[in-house]
Amino acid sequence: MSTARRVLLPLAVVFVVLATAGWIARGAEASPDAYEVELREWDRGTVAGRPLPDPDAPPDRISGFFAGLTRAQRDRLADRYPLVVGNLAGAPVTLRYRANRRALAEARDAERRRMTDPRLSPAGQHEAGRRMHRFESMLTPGRQFLSFDPTGRGRAAEVFGDLTTADRISVVVPGVDTELLTFERTQRKYTAPSGMAEALYQQERAVAPEESTAVIAWADYDSPVGLAMSAATAELAAHGADRLVESVRALPGDAPVALFCHSYGSVVCGVAASELPRRVSDIAVAGSPGMRASDVADLDTTARVWAMRAEDDWIQDVPHLAIGPLGHGTDPATPSFGARLLSTGDAEGHSGYFEPDARSLENLALIGAGSVNDVTCAPGVAGCAPADPCARRQDA
Numbered sequence: 407m408s409t410a411r412r413v414l415l416p417l418a419v420v421f422v423v424l425a426t427a428g429w430i431a432r433g434a435e436a437s438p439d440a441y442e443v444e445l446r447e448w449d450r451g452t453v454a455g456r457p458l459p460d461p462d463a464p465p466d467r468i469s470g471f472f473a474g475l476t477r478a479q480r481d482r483l484a485d486r487y488p489l490v491v492g493n494l495a496g497a498p499v500t501l502r503y504r505a506n507r508r509a510l511a512e513a514r515d516a517e518r519r520r521m522t523d524p525r526l527s528p529a530g531q532h533e534a535g536r537r538m539h540r541f542e543s544m545l546t547p548g549r550q551f552l553s554f555d556p557t558g559r560g561r562a563a564e565v566f567g568d569l570t571t572a573d574r575i576s577v578v579v580p581g582v583d584t585e586l587l588t589f590e591r592t593q594r595k596y597t598a599p600s601g602m603a604e605a606l607y608q609q610e611r612a613v614a615p616e617e618s619t620a621v622i623a624w625a626d627y628d629s630p631v632g633l634a635m636s637a638a639t640a641e642l643a644a645h646g647a648d649r650l651v652e653s654v655r656a657l658p659g660d661a662p663v664a665l666f667c668h669s670y671g672s673v674v675c676g677v678a679a680s681e682l683p684r685r686v687s688d689i690a691v692a693g694s695p696g697m698r699a700s701d702v703a704d705l706d707t708t709a710r711v712w713a714m715r716a717e718d719d720w721i722q723d724v725p726h727l728a729i730g731p732l733g734h735g736t737d738p739a740t741p742s743f744g745a746r747l748l749s750t751g752d753a754e755g756h757s758g759y760f761e762p763d764a765r766s767l768e769n770l771a772l773i774g775a776g777s778v779n780d781v782t783c784a785p786g787v788a789g790c791a792p793a794d795p796c797a798r799r800q801d802a
Contacts, residue, residue, distance in 0.1 A: 468496025495656035514541035560586030567620035581669025614775035647678035696734025
């Protein structure tokens, strides 16, 4: 076989598998960029005669700026610039919650007006209605959003638990097709970022009630649309990794952080691994197409690396290779990669890892709660946990 055929054949297989799996790109109607408008106003704004800080300033500088303000001054900034303050790494967590509730309310009202805007097509008006109902749901009392941006397909990060007092923090990094309209679902709730994080939070409380934990549904990056060709490259993952590193560095306190990365989210976590702060104790991937690494050592991280894959997860049929910009490398669920391999029990398919009562969710929750010696290893694997408990805890 010629060199060209040896290269092109795997690429053709990748394309066919992605196409048959439903990875089909689709267009998205752009929303007015309210965030950019606010950023321009923020650049010209002042408080008590002082200029406002650069939104790209390090989190500690942002934190120091807000520490020098009165509560009334902080609240006025959140009300005047809700999208900026709500997404400002280093701003007080509770202030970001306040700002994002205001930004959500404004976005809901804007979409309600668009629902009857005669300049929009019927399809556009319908899309506005879907977004309006999504924002209305996100405004349910008690929900806490650490970030929210309605621009385009949108981004968000929701917090379960008390982020400022938690002994341990978990971050769920979802995969393809992550946007505001898929951030939560009524049907198949636990396949959406919000449902995944909620299930993990509840399970962590169940397996370790003595631990104070918080979980973040981190849908704060631009993921591939559907399973288009962008899902087979790391370009979007690289941008997402930068945002993930910034988000983790800006988390309050010094509690250990565990990352739970599903599907394309594991590519994001793999690219970010070497830049993550040392407080990240664990990186667990589920249904991974690869982490842009040949093995655990290639990730260059001090965190423990865990991997799981359900028996019927179609991701195993996607060639785990890397040819130039295409592909994401070695399958983390293979022994040669060197990750600690976990049981998924009877978890089903590519999106069943966070279903309540699934062994996969229990294992993830044990890691998030710090009970790593109690995990159940993959069948036939011994010693995946630090104290080697799997000699007595393996699936048949």
